[in-house]
Amino acid sequence: MxxxxxxxxxxxxxxxxxxxxxxxxxxxxxxxxxxxxxxxxxxxxxxxxxxxxxxxxxxxxxxxxxxxxxxxxxxxxxxxxxxxxxxxxxxxxxxxxxxxxxxxxxxxxxxxxxxxxxxxxxxxxxxxxxxxxxxxxxxxxxxxLGLPTGGPRRSVPAGPGSRYPGDPPAVWGEVPRRNVRFTGRDDLLNRLQQHLMDAEHSTAVVALLGMSGIGKTQMATEYAHRFSSDYDVVWWVNCDTRGTLRERLGELAPELDLNAGSEPGERIRALKEALRRREPHGRWLLIFDGWDDIEGADDVLPEGSGHVLITSRNRSWGEGRAVVLDVPGFERGESTGYLMRRAPRLTAAEADEVAAELADLPLALVQAAAWLGESDMAVGDYLRMVRDGELSELADQTGLDDVPRSSLTSWSILINRLREAQPHAVELLSLCAAFAPGRIPIGLVRHLPASDLPEGLAWLATDLAGWTRALDTLVNYSVFTRDTRTALAGEEPGPEQESVHMHRLVHDIVGRLTSPEERALHRKVVRRTLAAADPGNPQDSRLWPRYAELLPHLEPSGALASRNERVQDTVLNLLRYCHRSGEFRTGVQLAEQVREAWSEFQPPEHPRMGELTTQQGNILRAYGSFRAAYELDRELLDRLRAAPGTEGTALMTATSCLAADQRYLGQYTEALQAQREVLETALDLLGPDDYLTLLAQHNLGTGLRLLGRYAEAYEVDLETLRKRESLLRARHPATLVSGNACARDLRLMGRYRDALARQELGMRLHLQVLGAQHPQTLRARHNLLLCERRAGVLQDAGAAMASLLEHTEQVHGRRHYATIGLVVDHGNHAREHGDLGQARELIAEGEAGFRELLGPAHPISTGMLTNTGLILQASGDRAEALTLFEAALAGLTATLGPDHPWVLGCALNAAGGRNFTGRLDAAHELSRDTLRRARQALGDDHPFTLSCEVALAMDLRGLREHEEAGKVEEDALQRLTRTLGAQHPHTLAARQRIRPYWDFEPYLG
Missing domain, CATH: 3.40.50.10140 (Toll/interleukin-1 receptor homology (TIR) domain)
Structure with a gap:
């Protein structure tokens, strides 16, 4: 030992x-x-x-x-x-x-x-x-010890555990209270520590696996306390749902003083980077308790020099990064030791008999020890009841096969005796079983007025002494533990903020021992509690911790199928929270559950189903499931249009959602037509200064931009920006979006210096308001890089793009459309600067990613062919490059028309390809036509138009039309110098007679 x-x-x-x-x-x-x-x-x-x-x-x-x-x-x-x-x-x-x-x-x-x-x-x-x-x-x-306190000292490495135990870690993340009755497990804890200490860099992850009630959480808690002096940061994460996991983990970011905003995904990304860099602390321990749903775990698990401890029932952890440590039942000496400490009146022989009867299962021993320690029942009588007692409601029920029959009987004895002696305690316990297991914010019930509670439960709101006695009784009998989580910001600690932690197995047993009538009554109380606790504003990131707290309890309380309008409002607000906070995967799953439940009693045309569709479509669209969102929104809009007397705002919202889907699906003309309809309706119903009207106007600008009508888009976006600055504020996130849109318009209009000046200001505001890792800030940074590239002022664009790509991938993942777009721009830059190997890999990844996401016929998928063609042309495969240029030109002409700037760009490349393969007449013909169309679409002095003019001069020179070629070239050079400056890369390339090209920047809106 x-x-x-x-x-x-x-x-x-x-x-x-x-x-x-x-x-x-x-x-x-x-x-x-x-x-x-x-x-x-x-x-x-x-x-x-x-x-x-x-x-x-x-x-x-x-x-x-x-x-x-x-x-x-x-x-x-x-x-x-x-x-x-x-x-x-x-x-x-x-x-x-x-x-x-x-x-x-x-x-x-x-x-x-x-x-x-x-x-x-x-x-x-x-x-x-x-x-x-x-x-x-x-x-x-x-x-x-009689040793001198002064004199010289040896230099001994600090090492693990050398910090004074009275000095807590710099950050202590609400680890559960230490169990002063924790028994044994010393060898297992030492093995756990050894696994973590010996792990190679970036792989210090251990999963404690075992059945319910085996003591995994208690082991993790004891490890955190026992080895706390090994760490500077110890952070506990309850994994009730993916949403609560991410919310709780993200709360570590502000504790480490990271400037990471309030969105969970943004915080996690900043946190992972800080932990990897050992800033501000390198010795950290993250504990994920009850992490059974491991989908997307790699997006959450950090890397670095710290340690991760997981408790779970899912053996799949062993297939990934984690070292698996199985947690068995107690050894007999541990069982008897625990029983005798908790119930000192037991003899060693009696303790051994009880332990054997309960199969050394820790949770069962905890309950038995609490009962034998608190009551005066003779051990023999207790054992006879366990062996001979009827299981009543638990008899022959499925799902409890791993639990010894003696343990189930023991729980039945406890609850039946409490029902006789402490009825309030049993009522409170049964009410907890109507929440989800794990952390239960039971104090929220006290926010309900007594009139909203059933007659038999009115004491919950009025009898504080009874409430306290009931909680104390249940804690004393080890039915659950008090949770250490503090009140939310702005709340004073008190009974209304009380939380408890209820083990999953206890939750299951109590639920089975509760009558159907009581269970239905208690679930109704919990639904009312959730509705009353809804802050009512899921857009406010300060309230997201409350929404994360409510989320796990929707399904077990029956809230998803509730017909109560207040409860339905709460469900919709939690969907809005998932969308706003970036919890898209959780939101997709929740929305589908709600749809299935509401479809049982709501007709498709009911307004509630329309609200649900709006939120579900928003989440699907943000998640990248554009086609699924489109099908939902189109069906809703068709139904609303067919129904007589449909409310105007409902029709407007549905049309706006469908227009957004159409933009992402490449149906740009249809989307613009629908968006004009939305704006007209908003102006008529809400007036020109309403928030929704300005949103509709902003979306109109996006639609015009996607159709290549950049000057029109700029006028609309500039008007929206001015109104948002006046009606909202200059630093409002929506205002920043408009500023970003205006800078993008200016860049696409060829006004590179104006675009750069505006985007530099917008970037500073994004950093101040939203933080460096917010998705909107990353979009602004992407646009800034493109502005700097076009303005010719970025010295090390490759390093800047690589850094931005790393952060964007942390935010969205590698397969999100925002990341794929940046991959493409990075590839174009690499090709432009001679790194064909990297360019080929990035462009191939981008082309495959967009094809998978959008389908092969989408304008962006088609436009990507021209980027691949530029790689082939630079590699010397000019014939194959021309094939791709011509395919892109034909495909985009068919979908966007001959005058769209993307089509003109493909034409510029196709003309170059024809020239390089000796088809000089065809090149000249296409170049002259492209220049004419570019002047009409973009203007005489647009840099792209001037590139077309330079290309025409080269084709004329190839046909030995030197006089006209000279005039065309001289005109282009004068205009380039006047527009961009004599030292701009485009101007210098034209003077050196380098054939101009056009690389495709994919943009989804």
Missing amino acids: ATQRQAAGTGAQGQGGEHFLVVFAGFHRPWATWIAHRLETHGHRVSLHRWDPPREIPLESALGDLLLASGRILLVLSDWFFQLGPRPEGEWSEALRGVVAANAHRFAAVNLTNRALLPATAVLEPVDLWGIGAQEAERRLLGR
């Missing part, structure tokens, strides 16, 4: 150094490690000895064995130390008076508690280290 650790210095005792054996219970490992480190710095040798001798070994013999060690023996004492075994106080007293007193010169002790120790410990003359600082604790330790 002992673990030895020979301290640094073994075999080379320093001058005047001694050897000390530090003896401790595993519970106090941090203190033992710190004591060893302090003694080592003073030149002494130290061995650590975890001590928990089996109960069958006489205590005098166990203490006598310690004397076999050389040097002096230092005991680390507390009231917990004397519960080892456990052993009767008399046995301890006799051993202290005997072995220890006879060898008093060998023994010394420190005391870590403010509680009274056994009188016989006086022989040890323990020095008190309770509640003092590190410097004073070291002085007292050395003084007790």
Whole structure:
């Protein structure tokens, strides 16, 4: 039962150094490690000895064995130390008076508690280290051992566990309270620590696996407390749902003073980067409790020098990054030790009999020990009831196959007895079973007025003393634990903020022991509680923690199928929260559940179904499921148009959603027509200054831009920007979106310097308002890079694009359309600067990604052919390049018409391809036509138009039309110099007679 650790210095005792054996219970490992480190710095040798001798070994013999060690023996004492075994106080007293007193010169002790120790410990003359600082604790330790406190010190590496245990980690993330009755598991905890310490860089992930009730959470809690001095950051994450997991993990970002905004995904991305970089702390521990749904785990799990501990029932963790550690039931000695400490009246034989009956299952032993410790029932009577009692509601039920029958009977006994003696406690317990297992914000129930509660439960709101007694009773009987989570921002701690943690197995058993009538009543109360707790504004990121808290309880409370309008409002607000906070995957799943439930009692044309469709479509669109969103929105709009008397705002919203879908699907003309209809309706119903009207106007600008009507888009966007600055504020996120749109328009119009100036200002505002990692900020940064590239001022664009791509991938993942678009722009830049290998890889990835996301016929998928053609042309494969140029030109002409700027760009490349393959007449013909169309679409002085003019001059020169070629070239050079400047890369390339080209920047809107 002992673990030895020979301290640094073994075999080379320093001058005047001694050897000390530090003896401790595993519970106090941090203190033992710190004591060893302090003694080592003073030149002494130290061995650590975890001590928990089996109960069958006489205590005098166990203490006598310690004397076999050389040097002096230092005991680390507390009231917990004397519960080892456990052993009767008399046995301890006799051993202290005997072995220890006879060898008093060998023994010394420190005391870590403010509680009274056994009188016989006086022989040890323990020095008190309770509640003092590190410097004073070291002085007292050395003084007790008769060692000098001054003099030279050895340089000993700090290492794990060397921080003073009285100094907590810099960040302590609401780890559950330490269980003072935690028993055994020492070998398992040491193995866990060893796995984490020995793991290679970026792979320090351990998953504790086991059945419900086996003690995984208790082990994780004990590890966090026992090894806390190894870490600077310890953060606990309850994994009730993916949404709560991400919300809770993201809350670590502000604790580390990271400038990461309030959106969970943004916070997680900033957090992962900080942890990877060891900034501001390199020694961190993240604990994910109850992480069973591991889809998307790689998006959450950090890398770096810290440690990740997971508790789960999902064995799939072993197939990935995690080292799996199976958690078995108690060993018999651990079972009996726990029972005898919790119920001191039990004899060793009785404890052994109870442990055997309950199959050493920790959760069952906790409940049995609580019952036997709190009641005066004879152990024999208890065992007879367990063996012979009827399981009533639990008999022959499925889903409890892993739970021993004796354990189920034990729970039945407890709840039936409480029902007789403490009915309020059982009512509160049954109410908790109507929430989801795990963390339950039970105090929210007290926000309900008594009139909203059933007559039998009105006491929940009015009887504070009864509430407190019921909670205390359930905690004392170990039915659940009080949660350590603090109140939300702006809330004063109190009964209304009370939370408890209910084990999944206990939750299941209590639910089965509750009658159907009571269960229905309690679920109704929980639904009302959730509705009352809804802050009512999911757009406010300060309220997102509350929404994350409510989310897990929707389904178990029956809220998804509720016909109550207030409850339905809450469900819709939680969908809005998923959309606003970036929890798209959770939102997609929740929306589908709601649709399935509401379809049972709501007709498709009901307004609620329309609201649901709007939110579901928004989430699907943001998630990249454009076709699914389109099908939903189109069906709703068709139904609304067919129904007589449809409300104008409902029709407007549905049309707006469909127009957004059409833009993403490449149906640009149809989308613009629908968006004009939306704007006209908004102006008529809401007026020109309404938020929704301005949103409709902004979307109109987007539609015009996608159709290549850049000047018109700029006029619309500039008007929207001015109104938003006036009606909202200059720093409102919607205003920033308009500023970004205006800069994009200016760039596409060829006004590169104006675009850059506006985007630089917008970028500064994005950083100040939203933070560096917000998705909107990343879009602004992308546009800034493109503005700098076109303006010819970016010196190291490749490094800047690579950095932005890394951050964007952290935000959205590699396959999101925003990331794919940046991959393409990065590839175009790499090709332009001669890195064909990287360019080929990036462009191929971008082309495949857009084809998979949008289909092969989408304008963006078609336009990508021209980027691939430029790679082939640069590699010398001119014939194949021309084939792709011509395919892109034909495809985009068919879908967008001959005058769209994207079509003109493809034509510029196709003319170049014809020239390079010797088809000079065809090249000249296409170049002249392209120049004519570019002048009409973009204007005479647009940089693209001037590129077309330079290309025409080259084709004329190829046909030996030197006089006209010279005139065309000279006109183009004068205009380029006047428009862009003599030193702009486009101007310099034209002077060097480098054939101009056009690379496609994919843009979805």
